[in-house]
Amino acid sequence: MIVAVPRETDDTRSALIPDAVKKLCALEGVDVIVESGLSKHWPDSDFEAAGASVMSDRPAMLGRADVVLRIHPTDSVEIGTLKKGALHISMLDPYNNKNLVEAYASAGVDAVSLEMIPRTTLAQKMDVLSSQASLAGYVAVIKAADRLDRILPMMMTPAGTLSPAKVFVIGAGVAGLQAIATAKRLGARVEAFDTRPVVEEQVQSLGAKFLKVDLGETGQTKDGYAKALTEEQLAKQREAMAKAVASADITITTAKLFGRKAPIIVTADMLKGVQKGSVIVDLAAGSGGNVEGVVVDEETIIDGVHIIGIDNLPGEVGVHASQMLSSNMVNLFTHLYDSESGTLKLGGEGSVDEIAAGCVVVRGGAVVHPGILDHYKK
DSSP states (O other): EEEEEEEOOOOOOOSHHHHHHHHHHHHHHHHEEEEOOOOOOSSSHHHHHHHOOESHHHHHHHHHHEEEOSSSSTTTGGGGOTTTTTEEOOOOOTTTTTHHHHHHHHHHHEEGGGGGGGOOOGGGGGGGGHHHHHHHHHHHHHHHHHHHHSSSOEEEEETTTOOEEEEEEEEHHHHHHHHHHHHHHHHOOEEOOSSOGHHHHHHHHHHHHHHHOSSSOOOBOTTTOOOOOOOOHHHHHHHHHHHHHHOOSSEEEEOOOOOOOOOOBBOOHHHHTTTTTOOEETTGGGGGGGGGTTTOOEEEEEEEEEEESOOGGGGHHHHHHHHHHHHHHHHHHEEEEEEEEEEOOOOOOTOHHHHHHHHHEEEETTTTHHHHHHHOOO
C-alpha cells in the first residue's frame, strides 16, 4: 500500500515528519512517498533516511497513491489525478464544502474528514482539532503579548511597581484553556468566560477567575462542544462581557461552531469602549470571526484596538504543529489499516468501528456520512 504526502500550499506545517514516516514504513506492506520540499523544517534527505521515497512529480505521485495524507483538501482539479478507490485523508470542512465532497464521490475517491473524528477517549490521540487548537491558544497569547505596549507580569522595581496585565479569554475549550494557562505562566491576571458552567472548575484550576453570566439553559453537545446560543442569549452575553472586554489589556476569543459561521461576540459598539492600545486575538476569524470588523489573516486597528485575525495560528509554530499533526495521522492510519490483509477498514454495513463511522464521509463513490447527507438535503 502506497501512502503519498503532498506538499501543502501556504502552510508551514506538513502532514508527516521523518519520525512519523519511520513508523509508517515499519508497518507490513506500507510504502511512503513524499513530495520534494514537503517540509521547510526537515530536508528531503531526512525523509529518505526515515524510509520514504521522494518525488518531485506531484501528479505522478498522487496517481500512484492508495492513501493520500495531507492537511488541506485536494482541490476539485487535482482530484482527477487520484486513482479510483484511493483514500484521501485531510481536513475537509464537509458541511461547507458540498461541491468538493461530491467531487470526491464522483471521482470514486474515498474521503476522511479529520474534523469529524469522534471526541472519544479512544480517538483522542487522532484528534487533529484538539492538537492544533492547543497550539493556537498558546500562540494567541504570545502574539498578543508581542503587540501589547506593556508587560504581562507584575514587576516590583526601584522605580515603582508595575501592575500585571489583564487577560480575558472567551471560551474555555482546548484553545481557551491553553490560552489561560499560557497567560498565567506569563504572570497576567486572567479572567475567562464560557457558556458551559461545567468548565468553571477547569478554569479555576488554572488560576483564572470565571466570569459567571446567567444565560438560562445552555450546555454542550455529545462531543463536548458548546451549543449554539439563541439571539437573546447572545445579546445577554455581550452585555455582561462588555465590561470585561473594556477593562482587559488582551482579549482572546475562541468561539467556533463547526460547520457554521462563528457568532459575533465583540461588537463594534463594544470596541468603542475598549481602552486604546489593547489587543484582541480572534481565533474564529477564519469562520467569520467573533469580533465585528476582524479581517481574516490580517492585523488591523479599529478604534485604537489592535485586532489579530490570523487563521492558521498553529502554523506560526510549524515544527511542533507538524509533530502533533503527524502523530494524529499515524494513529488514525494505524487504526484503519489491517496489516494482515493489507487493506483499510473504512466501516460500512455491519461495522461497529465508531471512529471510521464518524470520520469517513465518502466511500465507494457516494457520500455515506448520515449527518453530512442530512445537511446536504436541507
